[in-house]
Amino acid sequence: MALAEILNRVRAAERTAGRSDGSVTLIAVSKVQPADRVERVLAEGHRVFGENYVQEAAGKWPAWRDSFGPLELHMIGPLQTNKAKLAIDLFDAIHTLDRPSLAQKLAGLQQARGSLPRLFIQVNTGEEPQKAGVLPADLSAFLRDCQAMDLSPVGLMCIPPEGEDSAPHFALLARMAADHGLTGLSMGMSGDFESAIAHGATHIRVGSAIFGARTYSPA
Numbered sequence: 001m002a003l004a005e006i007l008n009r010v011r012a013a014e015r016t017a018g019r020s021d022g023s024v025t026l027i028a029v030s031k032v033q034p035a036d037r038v039e040r041v042l043a044e045g046h047r048v049f050g051e052n053y054v055q056e057a058a059g060k061w062p063a064w065r066d067s068f069g070p071l072e073l074h075m076i077g078p079l080q081t082n083k084a085k086l087a088i089d090l091f092d093a094i095h096t097l098d099r100p101s102l103a104q105k106l107a108g109l110q111q112a113r114g115s116l117p118r119l120f121i122q123v124n125t126g127e128e129p130q131k132a133g134v135l136p137a138d139l140s141a142f143l144r145d146c147q148a149m150d151l152s153p154v155g156l157m158c159i160p161p162e163g164e165d166s167a168p169h170f171a172l173l174a175r176m177a178a179d180h181g182l183t184g185l186s187m188g189m190s191g192d193f194e195s196a197i198a199h200g201a202t203h204i205r206v207g208s209a210i211f212g213a214r215t216y217s218p219a
């Protein structure tokens with residue numbers, strides 16, 4: 001079964017990197033996967049999942065939480081400000097805090113309810129114009145703005161440019177996190193999670209290697 005194989009590879013990568021067993025959290029990315037594939041992985045005991053679309057996640061996870069018990073849900077896709085309220089009620093972590101307007105929105109929601117999911121700041125390490133994320137040069141200022149709003153992000157997240165070696169991006173993200181005293185590192189996907197673990201990833205986001213290819217990819 002794919003989940004067991006991926007978990008074995010994660011443990012092996014932790015050991016190779018001299019890291020303790022379980023220091024890496026495997027987020028099973030279930031976006032647009034058929035329900036039976038997700039239920040198989042739930043039945044095998046996995047309890048940490050990632051989704052990209054708030055509406056899609058809101059449509060399927062409450063029922064799975066009811067039938068399978070406590071589980072941890074991570075928002076890893078771009079978050080529209082008008083979906084932030086729904087998102088914080090559903091998710092345990094948001095990996096895509098990527099702009100001041102979203103920070104402001106989340107800060108307001110935090111004041112109203114007293115808490116927020118754990119926050120990761122998405123960094124556009126490849127400085128790609130079409131990609132979301134704070135530019136590396138802007139991270140310090142963005143973190144100061146977050147702190148002024150009483151937000152305390154726990155880590156950084158990146159999606160390296162497609163078709164490029166991701167290792168330098170992982171190294172850059174790890175260095176930026178260390179420079180700012182942040183302990184969370186959300187990086188690594190199906191094709192490169194072992195390299196991400198070698199570079200210090202605390203959260204890897206693996207979809208197709210666990211569930212199989214996604215049957216379609218919405219825009």
Ligand SMILES: *Cc1c(COP(=O)(O)O)cnc(C)c1O
Pocket residue numbers: 029031052076077159189190191205206207208209
């Ligand atoms: C879809 C997605 C993943 C999982 O990608 P795979 O290549 O299927 O492992 C990871 N991170 C983000 C941000 C994604 O959108």
